[in-house]
Amino acid sequence: MSRKSLKHFGARSSWLAGIAVIVGLLAMSAGLSACGVDPPVASVNGTPVSASALSGALQAVTGNPGYSCILSKEAGVQLSGAGTRTYPISLVDDMIASLVVAHVINQAADTEGIHPSPGILSVVHEEVATSFSPSSPTAGQVCPVTGTQVLAGFPRSYQQMLVTQQADLESLVAREKHLAIGLGALKQDFAANPAAYSSSCFSLIVVSAKAEATKLRGEIASGASFASIANKDSLEASSTPNGGRYPCVVPAQALPGGVAKAVESLSVGQVSQPTGYKGDWILFKLDSRATPVFSDKLASVIRARLLSAKAVTNAAGTLERTLVKRARVEIDPRYGSWRGILGSSLVISPVGPPQRLVPNPKADLGTSPIG
Numbered sequence: 001m002s003r004k005s006l007k008h009f010g011a012r013s014s015w016l017a018g019i020a021v022i023v024g025l026l027a028m029s030a031g032l033s034a035c036g037v038d039p040p041v042a043s044v045n046g047t048p049v050s051a052s053a054l055s056g057a058l059q060a061v062t063g064n065p066g067y068s069c070i071l072s073k074e075a076g077v078q079l080s081g082a083g084t085r086t087y088p089i090s091l092v093d094d095m096i097a098s099l100v101v102a103h104v105i106n107q108a109a110d111t112e113g114i115h116p117s118p119g120i121l122s123v124v125h126e127e128v129a130t131s132f133s134p135s136s137p138t139a140g141q142v143c144p145v146t147g148t149q150v151l152a153g154f155p156r157s158y159q160q161m162l163v164t165q166q167a168d169l170e171s172l173v174a175r176e177k178h179l180a181i182g183l184g185a186l187k188q189d190f191a192a193n194p195a196a197y198s199s200s201c202f203s204l205i206v207v208s209a210k211a212e213a214t215k216l217r218g219e220i221a222s223g224a225s226f227a228s229i230a231n232k233d234s235l236e237a238s239s240t241p242n243g244g245r246y247p248c249v250v251p252a253q254a255l256p257g258g259v260a261k262a263v264e265s266l267s268v269g270q271v272s273q274p275t276g277y278k279g280d281w282i283l284f285k286l287d288s289r290a291t292p293v294f295s296d297k298l299a300s301v302i303r304a305r306l307l308s309a310k311a312v313t314n315a316a317g318t319l320e321r322t323l324v325k326r327a328r329v330e331i332d333p334r335y336g337s338w339r340g341i342l343g344s345s346l347v348i349s350p351v352g353p354p355q356r357l358v359p360n361p362k363a364d365l366g367t368s369p370i371g
Helices: 029-034 051-062 065-074 089-111 118-129 137-142 148-152 156-176 182-191 210-222 228-234 257-264 295-309 310-326
Strands: 040-044 047-050 086-088 198-209 245-249 275-277 280-290 329-331 367-369
Touching: 029 040, 029 086, 040 089, 047 089, 051 065, 051 089, 051 156, 065 118, 065 137, 065 148, 086 089, 089 156, 089 275, 089 310, 118 148, 118 156, 118 182, 118 295, 137 295, 148 156, 156 295, 156 310, 182 295, 198 210, 198 228, 210 228, 257 280, 295 310
Parallel strands: none
Antiparallel strands: 040 047, 040 329, 086 367, 198 245, 198 280, 275 280
């Protein structure tokens, strides 16, 4: 019998995961700032994006070993230029774009009178930390650092910037979709759906046909051992040696919708109806469940679940694209020009001189010194 692994069902797709930012630095900004001059690298609806802001962002990232590892080794981002203390112009432009988007979101929130409470900011802090977590076990081996450690590795001011930006965007989307995501609403959802947020330990049997799953469920109902059947008939390779026992998870956080609902609906000791998942059929048996105490970390899971609905996810992307497209943005021409289309390179890097005019064609002209 061919065995397969469902060890990682895969987390819910989330628009929270895209919060990580790449940074670069304005040429000569350090020297100019020291002289009391802080020239803007861009402006957003008349509000400047300063060179010192860009410089501070670079220092935040380069001083964070965990995040630098993620960018360079997992994402393949080049963090240094050809010369000493230089950075690729592509990084500079990406960071300018990131800071512009942050300004756009913040301005929209201010216009709407949105000011997330300290309690919500604490919850969103947990969301942002989760967004920095390894995307897979393999990625976690390349850069063995948790999302919480990555976020904690930034200066407090940089953490606050990331958290506030995320909270503002979520609040804008929630207002547009008439979705309640305040602390009171999160507590109500927890009270109404405790099983969704409890640590659930379960066993499973995976087979290829619904009829087979139905037959096996009948045998278990007649007294057959779930563990014995799992060991003999289940296609799920990682759990069969343990009688189908699967690692304990929080359904709302770790399982896809249909699977999560199947597990949430069970009482301890109960076996589920056959549940379809990616062409296979699964029987779940709930072994134990531990309901947690409400906390910021739990609230971040609840909030993420409420925001993960497809309609809300689509609204978030549409809103962000609309805000960026409508913004009046100017970029210092030394660093490129503004495209204004989210999903592509927002800042187009400047084009260098023709190669025939370059004294040393092998020199890397696409770098920016930090002064």
